[in-house]
Amino acid sequence: MPTEHQRKPGRIQTLNVVAPPRLTDRIPAVLRQRDFRNFWTAQTVSYMGDQVTSIVLPLIAVMTLDASAADMGLLVTLQQLPLLLFSLHAGAWVDRRGRRRSTMIAANLASAATVATVPLAHFTGSLTLLHLYAVSFVTGTLAVVFSVAVPGLFASLVPREQYLSATSLSRASYSFSFVAGPSVGGAVVQILSAPFALVLDVFSFLVATVLLRAIPDREATGEGTADQEPKPAEAAEDAGKPRDGIREALRFLVATAVLRAKFVSGTALNFFYTVYSTLLILFAARDLGLSAGLVGAVVSVGAVGALIGSAVTTRFSRRLGLGPTYLVGCLVFPAALVMTPLAHGPQWLVVAMLVAGEFVSAFGLMLFDISGATLQQAITPDRLRSRMQGAQMAISYGVRPVGALVAGALGTLLGVRPTLWIAVVGGFVSVLFLFRSPLRRVRDLPDEAEWPRPGAVGTVPTKE
Template identity: 85%
Template sequence: MADRIPAVLRQKNFRNFWTAQTVSYMGDQVTSIVLPLIAVMALDASAADMGMLVTLQQLPLLLFSLHAGAWVDRRGRRRATMIAANLASAAAVATVPLAYFTDALTLLHLYVVSFVIGTLAVVFSVAVPGLFASLVPREQYLSATSLSRASYSFSFVAGPSVGGVIVQILSAPFALLLDVFSFLVAAVMLRTVSVEETKKEETESQRGIREALRFLGRSAVLRAKILSGTALNFFYTVYSTLLILFAARDLGLSAGLVGAVISVGAVGALIGSAITGKVSARLGLGPTYLIGCLIFPAALVLTPLAHGPQWIVVTMLVIGEFASALGLMLFDISGATLQQAITPDRLRSRMQGAQMAISYGVRPVGALVAGGMGTLIGVRPTLWFAVVGGLLSVLFLFWSPLRRVHDLPDEAE
């Protein structure tokens, strides 16, 4: 049994880092569904309100990712930065149940909290690659990258489902109190990590950002990865912004049932993370990425198709969430492995910031589009737009150099 455990997980420092990373990401994603559920159930939020809520949570990706990456590279002290981000997130989330129990909660309050925790999540995320490089020996790089990235991808799928189930059991305000606890646990775990961090980058902010963007522009593989990721993020945000509203109001599912349906995605994510290495070894990193990019949006076609008796609706949603999450893991882990391998150490935080600003920066746009289209043409037609758009947007990968990448590429100059 011990032989099946990746060697990197036998190292206490990496194990604690990975645990803290996983718990923190789960906290972010649980918040991402509990806040909208509170908005719908306690404040009777509309489609436009939901669009604004998600937009404000995702807007920091567009506004701050590049500058946060350059700031972290200049500052160093990535572990301390991640600890501070977790503590501040706990404090921000704690204000929501406090306001709820004192009858002072408003949509404006949720908007502010969404923006704050979105900003702190950006700071945390751009610090991860540099600390990762300080903890992991080169020979264990691939397995550690898969574990580290799988934490984010798994939380992206499992976090909302866990949040829905917790809301059903405890109610939304108490679910947020549990979320506060998760951020505190992550901060404590990071405190136990002993690491000599890589030297900070002595460079002016704007010049550092330009250097990262020039590096991205010179790499055809990274360009293809980020362009496809940007398209998928946009269309998936349109889809996910309206999913809860569609399931609860159009399909008549309870919060607990919505959470249970989406939780099946966590199973697909687990299987996807387990098989990505084997699929990549057989087919190559590039083809694995391409296959995942196609499965991820294609499976979601079952959501706008869903109608009829509740058991049929639930079955269709379950199959769609499972297959989509599996595809997400295939392309996200293989793509992150390529980026980590190609990017030089001194550019890691800036490249993470550039990738987040471009690929994730379209999320607030997607949320606004979802709110507008959901109001104008209806929720179900907007979901069709998201699913078909996601499929069509990645077809260019068939002609990109990324699909021909088989083995792990060398680090670029």
């Protein structure tokens, strides 16, 4: 009789060996899709180039053209003005035209040509402030056109169940550009001089264009998007006047309670944060006595917080739900900034308080930014996506110039520290209404809203 240690005839003994996870298994599923990978890489390259330009253009104005404070203010204003002037109309035009990929490529090529005129003018000795003003306004306008086309192309490349992870990757790229972009721009200025540093941005536009061209143009071939086929009736309706298309997008926004809550809270936070950020550097340098290097380090740490936040938002959303994650982010983002008006004492303590506040605030920013963008992407019908993106840029971002003016007025009348208190408390209080909004009940990715719908009340499926 064989013992238990002896091999029994006719039976093959096997060992269950668990293979270690491969490195590729840790890559997000959405990045294994070549088309989205090209899209995401193009975004990342463009963001880096934009951040380099945001540092280099003001340096050119100051170092080469001896710009005054008023000149600098006008330069920044002209770059932001297209958000107010063109966002809604650009969104309506892109939705009506379709072909988002080709629109983004055209905007990139036009931006490259525009930026390239600066080093060329410098080389020929014809560079002026008026030239920089024109470049700022034109590139700002082209950035609006590019941005409103992004959601439609995104939807054609990403399955709905991967919206959250794909949005997290996109926002991580944006955050990384804020960390690395200014440093790269500063280094290139030291090596090449400020005007020629813009060659980097021209190169980034061209690289992004090549990557976008590698993506199949599904809209051009009539394949629609990953979410839905375009309907003839909808196409005919969208062929009307641009003003009608804008009205339709605004009606959809007003009728959809979740998006309405997102837009109101986002607009309020943008306003109060602009009041805060307008005075931050002045407060840190003059009132707290920090050097330019320390101020830059504080801002960079905030960007690192945003990068980490973008990496963990998906995990938060799966545990808490999309709506609650958005709500938590809206509260953490302004609340953490209380460390700035509270800052006092020895320099090491002041720096520690500012760093903590900026880091946690940026972390909260990513929680509400990524979850909010995912909700908007999921709820909005494909034919309205560019218009809704334009509406967000015009409404939520359009309050920034107003916030800057209010910051200057209150800082002059009340002082810088009291104005920072108003900004922090105002931002926190302005989003408390979300506790009573349907947005807090949205757990899973909502269905795309039906539109038009008679007597719509703007609800979306929720999971208690």
